[in-house]
Amino acid sequence: MAKSGAGQIRYTTYRKSRQRKRAADVAGRTAAPAGLNLAALDGLAGFFVRMIQLRMFQRFHARFGKTGLNPGAFCALVAIAANPGVRAGALGDALLIKRPNMTKLADSLERQGLIRRLPSDLDRRSVELRLTEAGRARVAATMPQVLAYEEATLAPLSLHERRILLGLLGKLNDGLAARTAGDG
Amino acid sequence: MAKSGAGQIRYTTYRKSRQRKRAADVAGRTAAPAGLNLAALDGLAGFFVRMIQLRMFQRFHARFGKTGLNPGAFCALVAIAANPGVRAGALGDALLIKRPNMTKLADSLERQGLIRRLPSDLDRRSVELRLTEAGRARVAATMPQVLAYEEATLAPLSLHERRILLGLLGKLNDGLAARTAGDG
């Protein structure tokens, strides 16, 4: 699989003993696991978000790849479950998926028998998305597994820290969404 | 540009008045900006990390795209600056970039005159990466701009919240890195 990349970190000794100092060391972080001095990147949320996203998606794929569900497809299913009859465009706006790509995602989910596409009565240009019975069953079966996977993924943090992190991520996401909607 | 996607959220009225309740509402989050009920995804850090990463990269590209620097290239430059002579493979391990892709990234940075590749004396299979003078100038000029961009991006959070978030992200990233290094 993807074992050749992050799987075998070399622990090179370029600067292995140089501990990273950072103002954000509020939660008892330990030293850097790799042998590089990345202190200059430690103040950048964008760097961490990218790294964590890569690591989490890799873990998600290792855990759920065989079911054919990737994170985006799972989120779409959950969003459709909570918003039956949502238009494809509205779902794409909410999940930051462009219309052509949403069409492909809906194609895939429909081919798997997880959703149905129905033309809207009010606006016959629109397509309403609904889960099939199989889709509901899939969400019901997968959701607890995803929650358990999330718990395991966030294990480096205490329960209290996870709650704080989720709250801050949600607030940041809301703020960024509002700003993006504001300008262009 | 990318105005058709997230730029024009429709504010559809599928469930617009249904406020999201969540246990993680520690920091005064306001209601959902879009018209969809995404409460079921609010407990998933993976969902937020993905959304925030997309929004931050979009902003980064809008701000620095004209300079030819993407987030990955910038991080690589900063990492090389802090670790002069780092091997290409070690840098890729630290930044989760696979070897063939690291070669392409190094090609690009070298073509731009920002780095040099020098065969190692100790192990002549290895290639040591160092910034050129132009590379050092680029990092020196770009770093404060990136820090300012980060400040603006994190504006939805208070200064205290930003520090907490950075600490938690760093701790989570370290923990995930250690675990990934542990198994395979």
Add this chain to the structure above:
DNA sequence: TATTGTTATACTCTATAACTATA
């Protein structure tokens, strides 16, 4: 004319396999 969804397509990022040169 503007919008929804679709199609076709291109571009970026990432992943795999095979090759070289060293070790």
Add this chain to the structure above:
DNA sequence: TATAGTTATAGAGTATAACAATA
């Protein structure tokens, strides 16, 4: 035999433009 870097290539994921149906 194993490793570092490279090359070629394939695969996701994501982007733009043009089209038909509808408003």
